[in-house]
Amino acid sequence: MTEAKKTATKAVKTTKKVASTKTTTKKVKEVVKISNATYATGKRKDSIARVYLTAGKGVITVNGIPVKEYFRRPTLQMIIDQPFGITKRDGSFDVQAIVSGGGLSGQAGALRHGISKALEKADPELRKVLKTAGFLTRDSRVVERKHFGHHKARRSTQFSKR
Numbered sequence: 001m002t003e004a005k006k007t008a009t010k011a012v013k014t015t016k017k018v019a020s021t022k023t024t025t026k027k028v029k030e031v032v033k034i035s036n037a038t039y040a041t042g043k044r045k046d047s048i049a050r051v052y053l054t055a056g057k058g059v060i061t062v063n064g065i066p067v068k069e070y071f072r073r074p075t076l077q078m079i080i081d082q083p084f085g086i087t088k089r090d091g092s093f094d095v096q097a098i099v100s101g102g103g104l105s106g107q108a109g110a111l112r113h114g115i116s117k118a119l120e121k122a123d124p125e126l127r128k129v130l131k132t133a134g135f136l137t138r139d140s141r142v143v144e145r146k147h148f149g150h151h152k153a154r155r156s157t158q159f160s161k162r
Contacts, residue, residue, distance in 0.1 A: 034096060038122045042114025044139050047102030051114035053122060056094030058084075062111065063099060076108040083116045086133050087126050093119075109139060 037052040060067040060080065071077050084090050095115060099107045116135035120127050130136050144153040151157065 037096075038118045040114045040117035040121060042110040042112065042117060042138075044109030044113060045102045045106035045142055047106035047110040048100055049107065049110035049114040050098045051111065051118050052096045053115070053118035054094045054096075055092065058091035058093065060095040060097070062097045062107075071104060071108055073104070076104060079108045079112050080115070082112060082133075083119055083130065083135055086135070087119060087129055089119065093122075113138060 034052045034054060037054045040051050040053070042049040042051060062070040067077065067080060071080065081090075084093070095118075097111055097114065099111060101107075102110070112135060116130050120130055120136060127136070146153055149157070
């Protein structure tokens, strides 16, 4: 082999290696680990919320996004703020939450459940107030499955007289 061919094959090999390293880069999921935080898990429908509660100024972030941007409807924001309002702890805790599954309504309910459980862990005296409001009880209502021979879960087939 001539020297020109050897250098050409070396150049091709190096470019192939560089190209293969570019395609193997993968996105790494963000892992939240907060020291001195109270952790709780809230659930509603198909949604699961992992809640980290720390002493702070009342900043709530959901999946790295401020709560006002993630939950744009005022009713969902009100649902999330209910545990703080009923226990008179407005602006005294920061919340970082990771929410997955379901829709926005289920996620807001799961977040409220998780915040309530974390507040109860942080201050056990709040249990009575949160329990009477019903925030510590997991709402177990889920969508009913579709049954065989029906259009939906309850909707039957159309009756034909003839």
